[in-house]
Amino acid sequence: MTEKTHRGILVFAEQKDGRIHKVTYELLNKGRTLAESLEVPVYAIALGPKNMEVEELIYRGADEVFYGEEDAFNQPDELLYKENIVALINRIKPEICLFGATTFGRSLAPRVAGSLETGLTADCTELKIDEDGKLIQIRPAFSDNILAHIKTKTYPQMATIRYKEFSEAKRDGQRQGKITKIEAILLENPAVRILKQLQSNEIDISEAEVVVAGGRGLKSSEDFHMLKELAALLGGVVGASRAVVEEDYISSDHQVGYSGNRVKPKLYIACGISGAPQHLAGMREAENIVAINTDPSAPIFNIADVGIVGDLYEVIPMLINKINNQ
Numbered sequence: 001m002t003e004k005t006h007r008g009i010l011v012f013a014e015q016k017d018g019r020i021h022k023v024t025y026e027l028l029n030k031g032r033t034l035a036e037s038l039e040v041p042v043y044a045i046a047l048g049p050k051n052m053e054v055e056e057l058i059y060r061g062a063d064e065v066f067y068g069e070e071d072a073f074n075q076p077d078e079l080l081y082k083e084n085i086v087a088l089i090n091r092i093k094p095e096i097c098l099f100g101a102t103t104f105g106r107s108l109a110p111r112v113a114g115s116l117e118t119g120l121t122a123d124c125t126e127l128k129i130d131e132d133g134k135l136i137q138i139r140p141a142f143s144d145n146i147l148a149h150i151k152t153k154t155y156p157q158m159a160t161i162r163y164k165e166f167s168e169a170k171r172d173g174q175r176q177g178k179i180t181k182i183e184a185i186l187l188e189n190p191a192v193r194i195l196k197q198l199q200s201n202e203i204d205i206s207e208a209e210v211v212v213a214g215g216r217g218l219k220s221s222e223d224f225h226m227l228k229e230l231a232a233l234l235g236g237v238v239g240a241s242r243a244v245v246e247e248d249y250i251s252s253d254h255q256v257g258y259s260g261n262r263v264k265p266k267l268y269i270a271c272g273i274s275g276a277p278q279h280l281a282g283m284r285e286a287e288n289i290v291a292i293n294t295d296p297s298a299p300i301f302n303i304a305d306v307g308i309v310g311d312l313y314e315v316i317p318m319l320i321n322k323i324n325n326q
């Protein structure tokens with residue numbers, strides 16, 4: 001659809017075990033700003049188990065929340081979610097739909113856009129409204145060397161937004177809004193079956209405050225134990241370059257970079273990582289970057305706050321030892 005017959009902004013409220021993902025509050029914050037300049041309402045859709053925090057979405061800026069409560073929504077089944085979201089979009093016809101660029105959002109949003117035959121801009125870092133009331137979707141391109149300004153000709157205009165790019169909407173417990181239960185569409189054969197649940201003590205890498213990441217400087221997958229030990233001592237998680245994920249040293253959910261996770265921790269320790277642009281794209285916004293590399297000309301040192309020219313097999317045990325003896 002290329003003519004504007006749509007109105008309002010729809011935010012997809014991602015949840016896990018009924019708890020709303022924080023990216024949703026960031027989207028609601030930006031959604032409100034856009035809605036105010038367009039003078040339209042902000043909607044949210046939440047699909048999940050019973051007792052989801054749907055009121056929270058009103059307190060954080062939604063005017064109306066549509067929610068579906070089914071056990072099946074506990075599984076991150078993109079096809080199931082897509083059916084339900086597409087049905088709602090066809091019903092309420094929002095002009096803009098926003099998803100978090102989380103692992104799930106990145107997989108779900110293109111499926112929704114495909115079904116609606118509309119455009120989607122992935123990984124946006126800013127959104128604006130132009131003088132004609134159209135959405136300008138801004139995202140880094142060419143390994144973050146330029147900022148592309150994109151407008152889609154079709155409606156709804158859809159975007160995924162990077163996590164931690166916008167600030168969260170402030171909570172107003174007095175805020176009023178409408179909460180509407182939707183008739184959930186369920187699929188007979190779920191496309192997704194959970195084989196392993198993340199343990200509650202495992203931190204999601206995109207949320208972690210400390211990431212200790214390993215690259216091809218590691219000689220084997222077993223050597224990741226050393227990094228895990230350091231990460232555990234610092235209350236963080238282990239990350240990886242794509243090179244070692246491809247070598248099967250560690251699973252892809254640890255990959256940091258352009259085609260992996262984007263992280264913004266307080267501390268990022270890059271061990272044996274050269275600093276290719278595709279890796280930097282995922283971690284350059286870390287507050288403090290420490291790089292350990294034997295090669296003094298490795299590009300990672302150009303963005304490091306602290307650079308250690310040395311062998312990670314000597315430096316990491318030294319760091320572990322130092323922390324243990326504090």
Ligand code: FAD
Binds near residue numbers: 215
């Ligand atoms: P290398 O570049 O081989 O670097 C290894 C480093 O370890 C070297 O600098 C070396 O000096 C150092 N070293 C060796 N031994 C030691 C030691 N004992 N102690 C300390 N240092 C040591 N890459 C990503 O990481 N994430 C992505 O998401 C990603 N997406 C990509 C998408 C596309 C489309 C493409 C084309 C590429 C992508 N890449 C990505 C790959 C990227 O270009 C690099 O190939 C990759 O990041 C290199 O990984 P590395 O730094 O571990 O390995």
